[in-house]
Amino acid sequence: MSLDGPTMDERVPRDFETLRATILDRRESLPKRIAQIAAYALDNPDDIAFGTAASIAASAGVQPSTLIRFAQQLGFDGFTSLQQVFRERLRERNSSYDERLQALRAKAEGGAGHRAIFDGFVAAASTSLNDISRTLDDAHLEDAISLLAKAQTIYVLAKRRSYPVASYIAYALGKLNIRNQLIESAAGLNAEMIAFATPADAVIAISFSPYAPATIEEARTISEHGVPIVAITDSSFSPLAQFARVWFEVAEADFAGFRSLSATMALAMAMTVGVGEKRRDIGRKRKA
Amino acid sequence: MSLDGPTMDERVPRDFETLRATILDRRESLPKRIAQIAAYALDNPDDIAFGTAASIAASAGVQPSTLIRFAQQLGFDGFTSLQQVFRERLRERNSSYDERLQALRAKAEGGAGHRAIFDGFVAAASTSLNDISRTLDDAHLEDAISLLAKAQTIYVLAKRRSYPVASYIAYALGKLNIRNQLIESAAGLNAEMIAFATPADAVIAISFSPYAPATIEEARTISEHGVPIVAITDSSFSPLAQFARVWFEVAEADFAGFRSLSATMALAMAMTVGVGEKRRDIGRKRKA
DNA sequence: TATGGATTGGAATTATTATTTCATATTCCC
DNA sequence: GGGAATATGAAATAATAATTCCAATCCATA
Numbered sequence: 001m002s003l004d005g006p007t008m009d010e011r012v013p014r015d016f017e018t019l020r021a022t023i024l025d026r027r028e029s030l031p032k033r034i035a036q037i038a039a040y041a042l043d044n045p046d047d048i049a050f051g052t053a054a055s056i057a058a059s060a061g062v063q064p065s066t067l068i069r070f071a072q073q074l075g076f077d078g079f080t081s082l083q084q085v086f087r088e089r090l091r092e093r094n095s096s097y098d099e100r101l102q103a104l105r106a107k108a109e110g111g112a113g114h115r116a117i118f119d120g121f122v123a124a125a126s127t128s129l130n131d132i133s134r135t136l137d138d139a140h141l142e143d144a145i146s147l148l149a150k151a152q153t154i155y156v157l158a159k160r161r162s163y164p165v166a167s168y169i170a171y172a173l174g175k176l177n178i179r180n181q182l183i184e185s186a187a188g189l190n191a192e193m194i195a196f197a198t199p200a201d202a203v204i205a206i207s208f209s210p211y212a213p214a215t216i217e218e219a220r221t222i223s224e225h226g227v228p229i230v231a232i233t234d235s236s237f238s239p240l241a242q243f244a245r246v247w248f249e250v251a252e253a254d255f256a257g258f259r260s261l262s263a264t265m266a267l268a269m270a271m272t273v274g275v276g277e278k279r280r281d282i283g284r285k286r287k288a
Numbered sequence: 289m290s291l292d293g294p295t296m297d298e299r300v301p302r303d304f305e306t307l308r309a310t311i312l313d314r315r316e317s318l319p320k321r322i323a324q325i326a327a328y329a330l331d332n333p334d335d336i337a338f339g340t341a342a343s344i345a346a347s348a349g350v351q352p353s354t355l356i357r358f359a360q361q362l363g364f365d366g367f368t369s370l371q372q373v374f375r376e377r378l379r380e381r382n383s384s385y386d387e388r389l390q391a392l393r394a395k396a397e398g399g400a401g402h403r404a405i406f407d408g409f410v411a412a413a414s415t416s417l418n419d420i421s422r423t424l425d426d427a428h429l430e431d432a433i434s435l436l437a438k439a440q441t442i443y444v445l446a447k448r449r450s451y452p453v454a455s456y457i458a459y460a461l462g463k464l465n466i467r468n469q470l471i472e473s474a475a476g477l478n479a480e481m482i483a484f485a486t487p488a489d490a491v492i493a494i495s496f497s498p499y500a501p502a503t504i505e506e507a508r509t510i511s512e513h514g515v516p517i518v519a520i521t522d523s524s525f526s527p528l529a530q531f532a533r534v535w536f537e538v539a540e541a542d543f544a545g546f547r548s549l550s551a552t553m554a555l556a557m558a559m560t561v562g563v564g565e566k567r568r569d570i571g572r573k574r575k576a
Numbered sequence: 577t578a579t580g581g582a583t584t585g586g587a588a589t590t591a592t593t594a595t596t597t598c599a600t601a602t603t604c605c606c
Numbered sequence: 607g608g609g610a611a612t613a614t615g616a617a618a619t620a621a622t623a624a625t626t627c628c629a630a631t632c633c634a635t636a
Contacts, residue, residue: 017422031603031613050375053594063615068595079594087338090378114433115426117565118558122421125550126414133410138403145402161459164452171449172546256561258460262413262550270406273544277405319583341624351585356625367624 012075016045016089022074030073033062037070041086049086053079117256124253125262131251132263144230144246144271149278151202154180155194155227157219158205159212165232165261166206169268176276183218194218199226204271206232206264207240208252219243230271232264300363304333304377310362318361321350325358329374337374341367405544412543413550419539420551432518432534432559437566439490442468443482443515445507446493447500453520453549454494457556464564471506482506487514492559494520494552495528496540507531518559520552 013019023038030038040060041048047056057064064079071082148154154173158166166182173180183193197203203222207215216239223229223243231244234251241247248267252259301307311326318326328348329336335344345352359370436442442461446454454470461468471481485491491510495503504527511517511531519532522539529535536555540547 033614046379050379052592054592064594065596065616066614069613091334091338113426114429114558114562114565117561118424118429118554119421121554121557121561122417125417125554129410129413129417129550133407136403136406138401141402141406161456163459164456167455168449168452168549171451175545255557257463258557258561261456261553262417265549265553266406266409266413269409269543269546270402273405273409273546274402277402321584340622342622352624353586353626354584357583 012081013085016085016092019074019085033066034070034073036060037062037067041070045086045089048083049090120255121258121260124255124260127253128251128260128263129266131253132267135251136248136267140246140248141267141270141274144248145274145278147228147230147245148202148204148271148275149282151200151228152179153197153201154178154275155183155197155201155203155222156180157183157203157215157222158207159215161259161261162206162208162212162215162232162264165264165268166204168265169204169272172269172272173275176272178272178275178279194222194225197222197225197227199228201227203227203229204232204268205229205240205244206268207238208234208259209238211239216240232267300369301373304373304380307362307373321354322358322361324348325350325355329358333374333377336371337378408543409546409548412541412548415541416539416548416551417554419541420555423539424536424555428534428536429555429558429562432536433562433566435516435518435533436490436492436559436563437570439488439516440467441485441489442466442563443471443485443489443491443510444468445471445491445503445510446495447503449547449549450494450496450500450503450520450552453552453556454492456553457492457560460557460560461563464560466560466563466567482510482513485510485513485515487516489515491515491517492520492556493517493528493532494556495526496522496547497526499527504528520555 013022020042023042027035027038037057037060040056044059047059051059053064053067057067060067068079071077071079074082076082156166156169156173170180170182181193181196203219205215205219207219211233219229219231219240220243228245229240229243231238231240231247232250233240233247235241235249238247250263250267252261252263254260301310308330311330315323315326325345325348328344332347335347339347341352341355345355348355356367359365359367362370364370444454444457444461458468458470469481469484491507493503493507495507499521507517507519507528508531516533517528517531519526519528519535520538521528521535523529523537526535538551538555540549540551542548
């Protein structure tokens with residue numbers, strides 16, 4: 001308005017991260033009460049998003065006017081515009097991951113650099129995690145864990161895309177001192193390995209469409225020998241579901257032609273650690 | 289207040305899901321304009337959470353008074369209390385994963401069943417993903433991809449906990465027709481394998497504390513031969529960081545003693561697919 | 577088609593909330 | 607220690623938003 005005043009055209013933070021950085025940056029030089037509200041804002045961003053100037057000021061132990069001065073000091077013209085940033089943050093975070101994923105796919109295809117690809121994989125993983133925590137059936141998890149906890153040896157069966165999960169399960173079972181056998185395809189000794197399994201053992205089998213024929217074949221053989229199978233797969237039409245005593249449907253989002261493994265991993269780890277716990281409990285009871 | 293009025297003690301929905309169910313349930317019997325705002329509310333919950341009665345009404349194409357009647361019909365005493373439910377929903381969803389993770393850890397340790405364990409792993413994965421998407425340096429990613437895109441053969445080096453990531457990288461590189469060699473410990477031929485690597489190749493090495501000695505040893509040897517290394521590790525003190533041409537710091541949250549792999553996986557996939565793209569681009573240029 | 581009840585639109589009213597102002601207190605520098 | 611500049615508190619004011627009210631309209635039913 002006036003020509004003499006400081007022009008104040010210092011960049012006003014428009015997004016939360018910039019704002020956060022700005023605040024942290026100036027933290028030292030802020031007056032006491034302003035610093036107090038600044039700290040409160042970063043600690044309780046949700047309150048800023050939803051509260052009224054009066055309620056926030058009260059929670060932070062300052063006057064409403066201080067809150068407004070804080071906003072102005074950051075370059076906003078009032079509390080309301082500062083609040084917008086905090087609200088936008090909630091919107092962003094909350095905006096359906098699916099939508100974001102769509103956008104990112106488009107962006108990546110448009111050749112928007114490698115950051116877009118990375119963001120895409122992160123979004124795919126997040127989507128998958130959201131999804132599975134909505135859909136996982138607690139009772140199935142309990143069943144699977146009980147079944148596996150009773151097994152003498154746990155066989156882990158997975159090829160190709162699912163193999164990383166299997167190898168992590170094997171690693172974790174090993175660390176928990178649970179006897180296990182990873183059925184790899186490397187040496188071609190799978191048939192022999194499988195022949196050792198008895199109904200007192202159990203199998204964790206993982207396979208997604210297009211199902212690796214070897215996995216299906218081995219699962220069939222092993223189930224015909226009466227060994228119970230816990231399966232992780234992607235649909236009720238999966239051949240694995242047929243052979244399994246307990247099975248989980250996991251829908252992983254994909255990006256750039258590769259599916260996420262995050263949901264499968266989370267489930268696999270929960271099963272593994274669950275079995276470890278259950279075994280400890282049983283051990284304790286036996287002693288008592 | 290009055291004794292004669294309808295007591296209105298029909299359950300007022302306190303959480304979003306109940307509210308949603310209530311609305312869907314009554315949908316048929318609602319008057320036209322009320323139905324219109326009801327549909328809008330379920331389609332744009334964020335707008336309800338943040339907007340003012342006037343702005344929402346305008347977006348939905350109704351009068352503010354209709355919005356209030358809608359709220360009252362549901363048993364709320366006004367728009368404001370209806371809005372609370374929509375705001376609470378955002379808070380819930382958004383409640384910092386870290387806090388949730390803390391709570392879940394406590395719950396799981398208190399022996400609250402296996403669902404809590406599962407939720408813990410999901411939360412750990414989500415936290416890690418959030419973290420890495422905040423901290424990843426785009427320039428490093430570009431550097432790593434350029435470096436790997438030039439390599440004749442990409443060697444993938446990881447043991448124990450990191451091995452699943454390595455195997456997924458190898459799988460993905462294979463699918464993309466990029467020559468690669470997974471350095472496994474199985475047959476004990478690692479030293480020989482490594483000896484084949486030349487400065488025209490490149491290595492992706494992954495290791496987290498406690499760093500598997502074999503990984504470190506092999507990384508050292510290979511870097512001494514002048515083969516460039518891209519490392520994924522967990523701190524700048526990591527011995528891997530020393531040998532690496534480019535390295536990434538990835539902080540994975542842990543739960544029940546096992547770290548998530550989700551952030552590492554996302555980064556690994558972005559690198560892999562990024563290399564695939566870059567190669568295609570180069571191929572196209574050569575032709576042109 | 578006339579009639580009563582329900583529904584709707586729009587403006588008036590009331591309540592709430594942000595912002596400004598000014599007196600008082602604190603801090604910092606000479 | 608004095609004085610100017612800055613910071614703070616509290617209440618007044620202005621702005622904005624929610625709610626209510628009433629007239630107009632629509633709709634079903636006789």
